Amino acid sequence: METTTKFSYYPGCSVEGMNKAYDKSARVVCEALGVDLVELNDWNCCGASAYMSIRELRAHLLSARNLALAEKEKKDLVVVCPACLTTLTKTNHYIAENPRLKKTITTALKAANLQYYGSVKVRHLLEVVVNDVGENEIKSRIKNSLQDLKVAPYYGCQLTRPFGEVDDPEFPTMLDKLLGWIGAKPVSYPLKAKCCGGMLMMTKEDVGLELTKNLLACAMENGAECIATICPLCHMNLEAYQDNVNKHFGTDFHIPILYFTQLIGLAFGFSRKSLGIDDELTPSKALLEKHLEVVR
Amino acid sequence: MPEMHADRRQHSITDVFLEDIYSIPGGDKIKDCIQCGTCSASCPTSYAMDYTPREVIASLRAGLLDRVLKSNTIWLCASCYYCTVRCPAGVKLTDVMYELKRLAVEFGYVEKRAKAPVVSKLFVDLVDKNGRIAEVELVSKFMIKTNPLAALSMMPRAWKLFKRGRMPLIPHRIKGVEELKKSASTIEEISGLHAGTGKTAEEA
Numbered sequence: 251m252e253t254t255t256k257f258s259y260y261p262g263c264s265v266e267g268m269n270k271a272y273d274k275s276a277r278v279v280c281e282a283l284g285v286d287l288v289e290l291n292d293w294n295c296c297g298a299s300a301y302m303s304i305r306e307l308r309a310h311l312l313s314a315r316n317l318a319l320a321e322k323e324k325k326d327l328v329v330v331c332p333a334c335l336t337t338l339t340k341t342n343h344y345i346a347e348n349p350r351l352k353k354t355i356t357t358a359l360k361a362a363n364l365q366y367y368g369s370v371k372v373r374h375l376l377e378v379v380v381n382d383v384g385e386n387e388i389k390s391r392i393k394n395s396l397q398d399l400k401v402a403p404y405y406g407c408q409l410t411r412p413f414g415e416v417d418d419p420e421f422p423t424m425l426d427k428l429l430g431w432i433g434a435k436p437v438s439y440p441l442k443a444k445c446c447g448g449m450l451m452m453t454k455e456d457v458g459l460e461l462t463k464n465l466l467a468c469a470m471e472n473g474a475e476c477i478a479t480i481c482p483l484c485h486m487n488l489e490a491y492q493d494n495v496n497k498h499f500g501t502d503f504h505i506p507i508l509y510f511t512q513l514i515g516l517a518f519g520f521s522r523k524s525l526g527i528d529d530e531l532t533p534s535k536a537l538l539e540k541h542l543e544v545v546r
Numbered sequence: 547m548p549e550m551h552a553d554r555r556q557h558s559i560t561d562v563f564l565e566d567i568y569s570i571p572g573g574d575k576i577k578d579c580i581q582c583g584t585c586s587a588s589c590p591t592s593y594a595m596d597y598t599p600r601e602v603i604a605s606l607r608a609g610l611l612d613r614v615l616k617s618n619t620i621w622l623c624a625s626c627y628y629c630t631v632r633c634p635a636g637v638k639l640t641d642v643m644y645e646l647k648r649l650a651v652e653f654g655y656v657e658k659r660a661k662a663p664v665v666s667k668l669f670v671d672l673v674d675k676n677g678r679i680a681e682v683e684l685v686s687k688f689m690i691k692t693n694p695l696a697a698l699s700m701m702p703r704a705w706k707l708f709k710r711g712r713m714p715l716i717p718h719r720i721k722g723v724e725e726l727k728k729s730a731s732t733i734e735e736i737s738g739l740h741a742g743t744g745k746t747a748e749e750a
Contacts, residue, residue, distance in 0.1 A: 267681035268712045292721045294677040299625045300669035303647040303662075306566075307733050312673070315726060336627075347571035358732040362725035411627035412640065419631040445590045445626035452688065453661040454622060457594050461624075490703060529710040531703075 255382060257373075258323045259287035260316060260338075262331040262482070263295055268490075269482035271526025275511035276330050276375055278525060282391060282518055283383050287328060290319055296337040300449060307354060313341035314355045318366040326371045328378055330511075332408035332481045338372040339413055374409055376480050376510060377416045380424045388431045393519035395433030399541040401513065402437040402474035403429055404465065406484040407445050419443075425478060425510060432517035439472035441465050446487045456498075462487045463495045466503045475537055476506040478513055485509060490531050506534030521546035555653075559611050563649060570641050578635035579603045585629035585639050595619040599629055599639050602646070615655040620646040621662035661692050674730065677720030682713050 265273035280287050293316050295301065297309030316338060320327040329335050345352045346368055359365055379388070403425035410419045417424045422443055426436040446465060451458030465488065469477050479485040489507035496503055508527070515525040516538065522528055522545065538545045554562050567573040586598035596617035597605060605614045614620065623643035630640045647666070650656050656663040665688050672687075673679050689697035707713045720726070 263679040264681065266678070266718065267714055268707060270712065270714075294720050294722070294726060295673045295679050297673075299644075300666045301673055302644055303666040304651055304670050306644070306648060307737055308670075308730055311729055311733055312726075315722075315729065333625075344571055348569070350569070354733065354736050357736060358729040361728040361732040362722065364725075364729075407624075407626040407628075412630045412638075414631065419627075445624050445628070447590075448624040448626075449662075449665065450591070450622070450624050452685070453665055454594070457591055457622065461590055490707070493703070529712055531706055531710075 254284045254286045256286040256288060256325055257328040257378070258290045258320045258325045260290050260293055260296075260320070260327055260329045260334060260372075262329060262334040264331055264482035264486075269485060271529050272330055272482055272485065272509045272511065275509055275515050275525040278520055279379075279511045279514045279518065280375075282515075282520075283379070283387065285378065285383065288323070288325075290316065290323070290327065293319065296334040297341075298333045298337050302337070307351075309337070310341045310344065310351065310355055311358050313338045314345065314359060314366050315362070315364060317342065317370045317372075318359055318364040320370045321366055326373050328373050328375050330375050330480075330482070332374060332406060333483065335372060335374045336408040336411075336413070339415075342368065342370070342372065343413075374416070374480070376409065376424060376428070379514070380428050381416075385427075385431050388428070388514070392432060392517050394517055394542055394544055396429075396513065396517050397433055397541045397543070399434045399537075400437050400473050400475045401429050401434045402439055402469035402472065402477045403442055403510075404446075404469070404477050404479050404484060404488070405443045406479075406481045407443070407448075409480060410443065425480065428510065429478060429513070432514055434513065437469065437472050437474040439468050439474070441468040446484045448483055448487075451487050451491060455494075458487065459491065459495055459498050462491055463499050463501065466492070466495065466505060467501070470503070470505060474505065475541075476508055476534060478508055478510045480510050492532050504532060506530070506532050506537055508534060516542060516545075519544070559615070559649065559653060560606065560609060562653075563606070563611060563645060566645050566649075567642060570638065570645075572636065572638055573641065575636040575638065576603065576606075576642065579633075579637050580635055582634065584632050584634060585637070588628040588632045589623075590626060590628070591622040591624060595622050599643075602642065603637070612655070615646060615650045615653070620650060621660065623647075659692055661688075664688060664691050672717070674727070675719075675723075676717050677723045677726055678718050680714070680717035682715060683717050 297312035302309040429436040447458035447461035512525045583600045586600045592598045597619045
């Protein structure tokens with residue numbers, strides 16, 4: 251008997267655009283695991299950092315609209331982007347802690363015939379897979395073990411900071427564990443929860459490149475053959491900007507960057523195409539062929 | 547959550563800042579800063595900042611907030627929240643940086659072509675128009691506004707992404723966008739501010 255857990259699913263703008271492979275692989279893997287992701291109807295931007303930098307109340311309103319829509323569905327809201335996680339969670343907390351903010355947001359939502367009572371829990375997919383699905387279930391589905399592929403787990407910032415509700419804010423271990431379950435060898439390296447530069451890659455490129463270069467170098471020096479990501483923005487910086495890093499610093503990085511969902515999918519025997527792995531700018535095919543029994 | 551409403555510009559920038567920051571849950575912890583510098587040491591971008599995060603709070607206390615608002619510091623904060631989780635006094639420094647960004651825009655401290663404020667403003671406009679953000683639209687409009695020539699150097703990557711189906715060109719507009727606008731104008735009415743312009747609702 252298959253048990254199915256239902257969640258409302260909030261993809262976020264980033265995986266609708268340049269990072270579709272994350273959404274694609276998340277859906278494939280969740281279906282295999284009996285995690286039923288029902289996309290939240292008519293969701294909007296969460297009000298992430300760039301919006302919050304100009305408008306505070308309206309950023310909270312954007313998050314609150316999503317939370318109000320999710321509350322109607324009476325399920326936890328699962329996200330794949332840590333920035334969406336932090337933004338939605340922040341609104342949840344601040345509304346609960348500041349009665350005046352709550353009143354303002356409630357009045358504003360009412361103008362759109364919506365209401366939010368504060369009951370929705372926002373969760374990142376990684377945490378759902380590790381805590382709700384768990385080790386046994388995942389191991390039982392492995393058809394194509396990653397056979398000691400050395401993977402640097404990269405957490406970035408906002409999965410655990412600032413709230414630290416699901417893992418240690420500075421030394422998270424959740425992704426390390428998961429990588430072990432699918433047969434990979436998680437690489438220990440000190441920068442695993444350091445910042446990639448985020449949107450600075452657009453607005454202050456030299457700083458963005460510096461932070462990204464440090465991460466790539468640190469992972470490589472500690473023996474990583476590829477890096478696992480859980481955030482579309484980190485993924486973009488590490489993957490699509492590797493060429494720029496090389497040009498800027500005279501380095502020679504060619505390290506494949508894969509979403510954690512793509513790695514699980516490979517271990518479950520799904521084809522590269524079905525996981526969106528063909529879309530990448532830093533090819534991983536040769537590496538995967540070296541480690542996996544079957545690479546489709 | 548401004549108390550001062552329409553006449554924010556009649557007050558000193560320090561008063562406006564404190565008014566806003568105290569309204570954030572835990573915002574009053576800023577009074578407990580002991581100037582230990584843990585924030586600056588934890589910050590991945592402080593090496594490039596005109597004033598480090600510790601100096602931001604020192605400037606506030608010295609009544610020199612305007613030099614911070616003009617500096618590159620606030621726009622180098624990448625929201626990694628290291629300072630926030632490490633601060634022994636519980637100061638919510640990332641929220642402080644957000645507040646400073648908003649004040650810099652509201653009170654006209656930013657240069658017209660400064661990249662980070664430009665991208666934030668575009669982000670807000672596009673989300674207000676469609677309810678979601680389309681990265682391709684954001685990046686291309688950003689390049690046109692800040693440095694059209696540099697756009698050429700991005701073409702090779704753009705083409706590679708396009709070939710791989712990673713450059714969707716048509717932005718998605720949510721169904722509830724008009725309802726969302728109603729909610730947004732309600733917010734403007736309540737706060738009495740045309741947020742981001744520094745004007746009152748009447749002035750705007």
